[in-house]
Amino acid sequence: MRILAAIVAIAVGLLVLLGYFVPQAAVFQTLLLNWAIIFAAAAALVGMFNLINVHAEKIRKGDKNKLYSAVLIVGLIAAFLAALILKPQNAIVQTFLVNGIIVPVEASLMALLAISLLYAAARLLRRRADLMSAVFVAVAALLFLGSATLPFGDMPLFGSLLRPYISQVWALGGARGILIGVGLGALTAGLRVLLGVDRPYGGA
Amino acid sequence: MIALTIILVAAFLLLGLTLWKKRSPSPLREIPAFDEMTRSLDLSVEDGKRLHLSLGRGDLLNSSGASALAGLALLRSVAERASVGDKPPVASSGDAALGLLSQDTLRAGYQAASADDAHSQNQGRVTGLSPFSYAAGAMSIPQSEDVSTTMIFGHLGAEAALLADSVERSGANLIGASDHLEGQAVLFAETRNALVGEELFAANAYLNADPSHDASLTLQDIFRWLIILALLGGSAAKFLGMF
Numbered sequence: 001m002r003i004l005a006a007i008v009a010i011a012v013g014l015l016v017l018l019g020y021f022v023p024q025a026a027v028f029q030t031l032l033l034n035w036a037i038i039f040a041a042a043a044a045l046v047g048m049f050n051l052i053n054v055h056a057e058k059i060r061k062g063d064k065n066k067l068y069s070a071v072l073i074v075g076l077i078a079a080f081l082a083a084l085i086l087k088p089q090n091a092i093v094q095t096f097l098v099n100g101i102i103v104p105v106e107a108s109l110m111a112l113l114a115i116s117l118l119y120a121a122a123r124l125l126r127r128r129a130d131l132m133s134a135v136f137v138a139v140a141a142l143l144f145l146g147s148a149t150l151p152f153g154d155m156p157l158f159g160s161l162l163r164p165y166i167s168q169v170w171a172l173g174g175a176r177g178i179l180i181g182v183g184l185g186a187l188t189a190g191l192r193v194l195l196g197v198d199r200p201y202g203g204a
Numbered sequence: 205m206i207a208l209t210i211i212l213v214a215a216f217l218l219l220g221l222t223l224w225k226k227r228s229p230s231p232l233r234e235i236p237a238f239d240e241m242t243r244s245l246d247l248s249v250e251d252g253k254r255l256h257l258s259l260g261r262g263d264l265l266n267s268s269g270a271s272a273l274a275g276l277a278l279l280r281s282v283a284e285r286a287s288v289g290d291k292p293p294v295a296s297s298g299d300a301a302l303g304l305l306s307q308d309t310l311r312a313g314y315q316a317a318s319a320d321d322a323h324s325q326n327q328g329r330v331t332g333l334s335p336f337s338y339a340a341g342a343m344s345i346p347q348s349e350d351v352s353t354t355m356i357f358g359h360l361g362a363e364a365a366l367l368a369d370s371v372e373r374s375g376a377n378l379i380g381a382s383d384h385l386e387g388q389a390v391l392f393a394e395t396r397n398a399l400v401g402e403e404l405f406a407a408n409a410y411l412n413a414d415p416s417h418d419a420s421l422t423l424q425d426i427f428r429w430l431i432i433l434a435l436l437g438g439s440a441a442k443f444l445g446m447f
Contacts, residue, residue: 017211020207020208021205021207021208033265036264036265037265039301040263040264040265040300040301043300043301043303043304044300044333045300046300046303046304047300047303047304047330047333048300048330050303050307050325050326050328050329050330051329051330051331051341053325053326054326054329057326063348064348065344065348068344105336106334106336106337109336109339109340109363109366110336112366113362113363113365113366116365116366116368116369117362117365117390117393119369120365120368120369120390120393120394121393124393127395127396128396136392136393175385177401178385178388178400178401179385180428180431181401181402181424181428182271182383182401182402182404182405184402184424184427184428184431185270185274185383185401185402185404185405185406185424186267186270186271186383186405187211187214187424187427188214188218188405188420188423188424189270189271189273189274189277189405189420190270190273191211191214191215191218192218192273192277192416192420193273194215195215195218195219197222197416198273198276198277200273200276200277200280200305200308200309201305201308
């Protein structure tokens with residue numbers, strides 16, 4: 001079974017890769033990618049059952065947060081059934097579930113994120129008092145000063161010269177360097193799976 | 205055609221370097237976050253506490269899937285090492301397919317350690333499918349499941365701050381790496397044990413003395429030098445007005 005899974009994974013991977021370079025293989029590439037999309041959608045359903053299972057177990061074991069787990073399961077089933085019966089684009093589903101619950105909850109998490117980031121920046125020098133942290137905080141402060149809208153307009157020098165220079169020369173150069181590194185890492189991670197060195201499927 | 209050549213050369217180099225590294229392994233440069241990771245793994249087993257590996261929300265059908273694969277490779281090592289502990293490690297993911305693979309990887313790790321009985325399918329969890337729902341679901345794990353260390357390894361953006369904040373409040377240790385620039389900036393501010401850029405893909409080379417992982421790092425170094433030479437050569441040619 002393990003060997004069969006490896007053969008299927010490597011063959012499919014190579015066929016999809018070949019599709020980018022050999023026009024004749026593009027047909028198989030499209031077909032296999034379409035299958036992958038269908039499998040991913042089916043996996044979402046499995047993921048939902050996994051979520052229910054984890055939280056049902058928490059309720060069964062009397063976890064201290066079991067009330068939240070119960071709310072999650074009831075909400076999940078209600079939303080799933082509502083979208084299944086009424087269809088996702090239905091006005092009630094859109095108004096009540098999406099605009100009434102999901103969007104405000106995500107917006108509040110985004111607001112929480114802003115506070116969380118501010119708090120992390122404030123604690124950075126206490127947590128790690130080194131040159132890189134000082135540079136990190138100084139650059140962030142300079143960029144904030146350069147992009148802040150003040151009653152008398154933009155701050156001279158910061159908005160017109162310093163901010164564009166830092167963000168478009170230093171920061172962009174650094175970001176490109178990091179992304180090249182990530183790209184190289186991604187290349188080797190992909191090759192390892194294609195060559196069957198790493199096999200995150202099919203058991204031990 | 206150039207891309208295909210690069211891939212083929214990289215594949216042959218990877219195989220060749222693996223054979224070479226089997227004969228003469230080379231030492232790796234010291235990265236404090238990886239020392240902390242090894243220490244945390246050992247301590248969690250000794251203390252009878254849990255490890256939480258956050259795999260992020262890397263979609264296996266696009267470029268963020270590479271970080272997910274790196275996270276899964278790390279999960280395999282973590283599962284094998286932590287399987288002897290009192291509390292099994294937990295992996296959270298924000299993509300359903302990744303969640304399935306994490307369950308399979310955990311099972312494989314337990315099988316390899318001959319500890320099948322201690323394995324539970326609920327160790328691999330899908331906590332949410334959007335960035336914030338994933339973070340919100342994963343935030344409760346360090347708070348309520350006696351976690352000693354949380355490792356963030358995968359595709360996470362700014363929402364990593366929510367998870368990192370939750371880890372800090374629970375008093376657990378945090379080690380973080382993301383392939384996303386925003387995620388890296390957030391993790392740099394949130395923890396002393398942040399990994400930047402391609403270090404995300406080096407975790408297994410530091411955890412396992414495996415020649416193939418060592419070869420992957422050498423391959424990355426070779427390509428890095430080639431890119432540096434190409435950039436410098438291109439700049440010089442442009443400066444001299446050659447194109």
